Amino acid sequence: MEPEQPPLELQETRAAEEPGPAEPPHRHPVRLIVRDDLRRSRLTVFFRALLALPHLVWLVLWGFAAWTAAFANWLAVVISGETPTTFHGFLGAYVRYTTHVYAYLLLAANPFPGFTGKPGYPLDIELDPPARQSRWSALVRLLLAVPALVIASVLAPVTGVFGGGVLLVAAFLAWFTALVLGRVTPGLRDLMAYGLGYTAQAFAYSLLVTGRYPDSDPDAMLTRSSAPRHPVRLSFDDDLRRSRFTVLFRLPLTFPHFVWLTMWSAVAYVAAVANWLVALVLGRSARPLHRFLAAYVRYASHVSAYLFLVGNPFPGFTGRPGVYPVDVEIDGPGPQRRLVTLFRLVLAVPAFLVYGTLSAVLAVAAFFAWFAALITGRMPRGLRSLGAFAIRYGAQTTAYWVVLTDRYPHALPTTRIQTPDAAGREAAPA
Amino acid sequence: MPGDLELRNLRLRDYFSPRQLDRSEDYERFFRIEFVVSQVALVVALALYAWRGARFARESAAGRIGTGMLLGMLGLAVGWLSQLPFRVVEVWWQRRYDILDTGYVDALVDNWLVLGAEFLSICLALLIVMGFAGLFPRNWWLPAAPVFVAIGALLAFTLPYLGDTERLEDSALRANARQLARELDVEGIPVDVEEVSDETNAPNAYAYGLGPSRRIVLWDTLLEYPDDEVLVVVAHEFAHQSRDHIWKSLGWYALFAFPGTYLIARFTRRRGGMAEPAAVPLSLLVVVMLSLAALPFENAISRHMEREADWVALDATEDPEAAQRLFRRFTRDALAQPDPPEWSSALLDSHPTIEERIAMAIAWQDRRRGP
Ligand SMILES: [Zn+2]
Numbered sequence: 072m073e074p075e076q077p078p079l080e081l082q083e084t085r086a087a088e089e090p091g092p093a094e095p096p097h098r099h100p101v102r103l104i105v106r107d108d109l110r111r112s113r114l115t116v117f118f119r120a121l122l123a124l125p126h127l128v129w130l131v132l133w134g135f136a137a138w139t140a141a142f143a144n145w146l147a148v149v150i151s152g153e154t155p156t157t158f159h160g161f162l163g164a165y166v167r168y169t170t171h172v173y174a175y176l177l178l179a180a181n182p183f184p185g186f187t188g189k190p191g192y193p194l195d196i197e198l199d200p201p202a203r204q205s206r207w208s209a210l211v212r213l214l215l216a217v218p219a220l221v222i223a224s225v226l227a228p229v230t231g232v233f234g235g236g237v238l239l240v241a242a243f244l245a246w247f248t249a250l251v252l253g254r255v256t257p258g259l260r261d262l263m264a265y266g267l268g269y270t271a272q273a274f275a276y277s278l279l280v281t282g283r284y285p286d287s288d289p290d291a292m293l294t295r296s297s298a299p300r301h302p303v304r305l306s307f308d309d310d311l312r313r314s315r316f317t318v319l320f321r322l323p324l325t326f327p328h329f330v331w332l333t334m335w336s337a338v339a340y341v342a343a344v345a346n347w348l349v350a351l352v353l354g355r356s357a358r359p360l361h362r363f364l365a366a367y368v369r370y371a372s373h374v375s376a377y378l379f380l381v382g383n384p385f386p387g388f389t390g391r392p393g394v395y396p397v398d399v400e401i402d403g404p405g406p407q408r409r410l411v412t413l414f415r416l417v418l419a420v421p422a423f424l425v426y427g428t429l430s431a432v433l434a435v436a437a438f439f440a441w442f443a444a445l446i447t448g449r450m451p452r453g454l455r456s457l458g459a460f461a462i463r464y465g466a467q468t469t470a471y472w473v474v475l476t477d478r479y480p481h482a483l484p485t486t487r488i489q490t491p492d493a494a495g496r497e498a499a500p501a
Numbered sequence: 502m503p504g505d506l507e508l509r510n511l512r513l514r515d516y517f518s519p520r521q522l523d524r525s526e527d528y529e530r531f532f533r534i535e536f537v538v539s540q541v542a543l544v545v546a547l548a549l550y551a552w553r554g555a556r557f558a559r560e561s562a563a564g565r566i567g568t569g570m571l572l573g574m575l576g577l578a579v580g581w582l583s584q585l586p587f588r589v590v591e592v593w594w595q596r597r598y599d600i601l602d603t604g605y606v607d608a609l610v611d612n613w614l615v616l617g618a619e620f621l622s623i624c625l626a627l628l629i630v631m632g633f634a635g636l637f638p639r640n641w642w643l644p645a646a647p648v649f650v651a652i653g654a655l656l657a658f659t660l661p662y663l664g665d666t667e668r669l670e671d672s673a674l675r676a677n678a679r680q681l682a683r684e685l686d687v688e689g690i691p692v693d694v695e696e697v698s699d700e701t702n703a704p705n706a707y708a709y710g711l712g713p714s715r716r717i718v719l720w721d722t723l724l725e726y727p728d729d730e731v732l733v734v735v736a737h738e739f740a741h742q743s744r745d746h747i748w749k750s751l752g753w754y755a756l757f758a759f760p761g762t763y764l765i766a767r768f769t770r771r772r773g774g775m776a777e778p779a780a781v782p783l784s785l786l787v788v789v790m791l792s793l794a795a796l797p798f799e800n801a802i803s804r805h806m807e808r809e810a811d812w813v814a815l816d817a818t819e820d821p822e823a824a825q826r827l828f829r830r831f832t833r834d835a836l837a838q839p840d841p842p843e844w845s846s847a848l849l850d851s852h853p854t855i856e857e858r859i860a861m862a863i864a865w866q867d868r869r870r871g872p
Contacts, residue, residue: 314557314560316557316575316578317557317560317571317575319578320574320575320578322617323574323578323613323616323617323620324571324574324575324578324620326617326620326621326624327570327574327620327621327624330621330624373562382562383560384559384560384561384562384563385560385561385562385563385567385568385570385571386562386563386567387562387563387564387567388563388564388566388567389564394562395562396562
């Protein structure tokens with residue numbers, strides 16, 4: 072019942088054939104490596120938080136040393152424009168070790184990590200050798216790093232502020248999954264890997280290990296992941312250009328859509344109940360209800376894409392497909408398992424939890440993107456892709472609970488889709 | 502109000518200290534200039550928007566009406582931006598004269614929320630206009646105008662239920678107010694208090710609602726005045742209700758709505774008519790020009806009703822002394838200039854001048870004493 076990761080060879084050829092639209096022009100000097108096989112030992116999972124305690128203590132001690140070294144490193148980079156090799160090695164190891172510890176704590180990896188940050192852990196960080204950095208950027212680095220650190224804090228609990236909701240919820244769900252199944256789902260694992268990878272990039276940038284800004288584009292982070300084909304898919308045809316004037320007034324411009332969406336939601340809830348009853352009896356949703364609810368899901372996605380700057384143009388009020396550049400494709404009514412339908416709302420609770428935290432990410436990303444778009448007239452690609460992921464997950468969650476599909480939303484943040492033969496088996500709830 | 506009423510010329514120095522006269526004159530002169538400049542800025546901004554604004558249609562993925570809504574909201578945003586510096590200057594000026602207590606940030610945030618409400622209103626208005634214009638490209642205004650009037654009536658009816666006010670608590674004042682209501686045939690209309698003292702020191706009151714939602718509202722800043730003066734205000738507001746001024750205002754609104762919407766339809770024809778989103782930017786300019794043109798008429802109508810309310814209040818309270826003291830306070834506390842330039846009161850003032858209001862109280866006294 073569990074999909075294994077598709078064979079790596081297959082993924083790599085696909086990636087070579089079709090470099091995703093979000094493939095960065097240059098690879099990031101701080102890269103995430105995932106060699107994890109999803110298996111978890113139930114015993115260590117059960118006691119995971121306790122088992123991680125020595126690492127957390129050691130990490131605090133290492134943290135003092137690292138931030139002291141970072142200060143020296145900062146002086147060195149401001150003066151010479153380059154990180155001395157010693158600092159690069161030490162701080163790089165600190166970034167790696169932090170990633171290992173949190174990967175272990177949050178169940179994104181299985182084995183007990185070593186205490187030295189040596190490369191080779193199943194969830195690892197690969198670093199390029201030191202490169203020249205702009206001294207001006209180094210001078211005000213902590214200031215420049217604030218948006219990245221805030222986004223990292225909302226994603227992962229590593230910085231200790233804002234709670235790191237996304238990964239905490241993912242770890243909470245992974246804990247139960249691993250205890251029951253002895254493994255975690257690829258969706259949860261990759262969601263956590265993504266959050267940890269982004270945090271590592273944000274740390275490496277703040278500590279001046281690299282001069283490259285963190286890239287929040289999930290496809291660039293998770294180069295080897297692809298998701299099974301889902302009946303609810305997000306497509307975006309967006310050139311990142313943003314109109315400064317509508318960006319400035321984006322929130323009030325969305326007000327009429329809030330009003331309309333609220334009214335539409337009220338009707339959609341009733342329609343969802345009707346659709347639920349139909350699916351219970353017929354084993355599939357009724358075509359008119361399906362069409363209506365699909366339009367509702369699309370419309371809601373258009374509105375949040377507009378509000379959160381993932382899309383540029385003002386959306387229409389009808390949820391018509393193929394008009395908005397950030398669009399949701401929804402397959403027609405298919406058979407749905409009656410048992411899954413019966414307990415639909417209960418089953419949707421984990422997805423609601425994940426989506427709740429992802430919407431915080433969406434809002435924070437939009438907050439920073441708002442300034443960027445206002446100044447440059449462009450949406451940063453990474454933030455756009457991160458936002459698109461959150462919107463896609465939201466659309467899949469809604470589609471699930473309004474009984475448009477019985478396929479669970481998948482938490483895997485990538486837009487790459489597996490070939491049919493690789494995704495032949497049913498996807499697990501993620 | 503008797504038609505043959507003749508008001509005496511007052512010697513203002515008998516009523517106000519030279520300092521009060523100077524201060525209110527300085528205070529209000531600024532607003533007159535500011536008003537003219539801000540309206541020029543608004544018209545210029547909207548003229549530019551009418552000229553180039555239709556380009557923003559490419560920022561829309563919505564249909565005909567949705568795109569029109571976007572253009573309408575952006576037009577309001579342009580207008581809002583053009584007025585922003587004036588809002589800041591107004592706050593500065595009012596704070597300088599201790600009329601306003603709010604900070605700049607608060608004032609701008611409030612302003613921003615108001616903008617949100619305006620965005621929603623213009624979307625509704627454009628939905629009506631562009632919806633009808635899709636069906637009747639030339640004559641949409643015929644069905645649209647009654648809908649606007651109906652919405653106006655609906656708003657007039659519901660606003661009191663949405664307002665953030667509380668019942669008047671002072672029992673002595675309430676008993677006297679009930680007495681006045683009985684005299685003016687508006688028994689059962691409640692007296693509410695609105696808390697504004699955190700933001701402003703200026704006194705004010707208003708009457709609103711239709712039928713069962715009718716009520717009058719006093720700002721809590723007014724309650725610091727002696728009871729007999731507050732009762733003059735209460736009587737004035739009750740007079741608005743007993744003389745059906747809200748219905749009459751709606752009637753006037755209806756009278757303006759038909760020619761107004763017709764003119765909008767007429768002027769936007771060369772942009773393809775109101776069925777086209779491209780006509781929306783121009784229509785905003787037309788609306789602003791028309792309301793500026795209508796302002797003197799509106800104010801003349803309003804002043805007429807205010808005079809009537811003052812006179813009815815004098816009849817009801819039979820206390821011209823209190824009325825005079827009250828009006829003098831408006832100059833002292835709210836810095837209302839007693840004798841603004843004639844062009845200004847004719848074009849811009851919705852109420853009679855303080856000088857006129859005091860003179861009316863005296864005229865009432867004279868009549869009572871007999872010739
Ligand atoms: Zn009045």
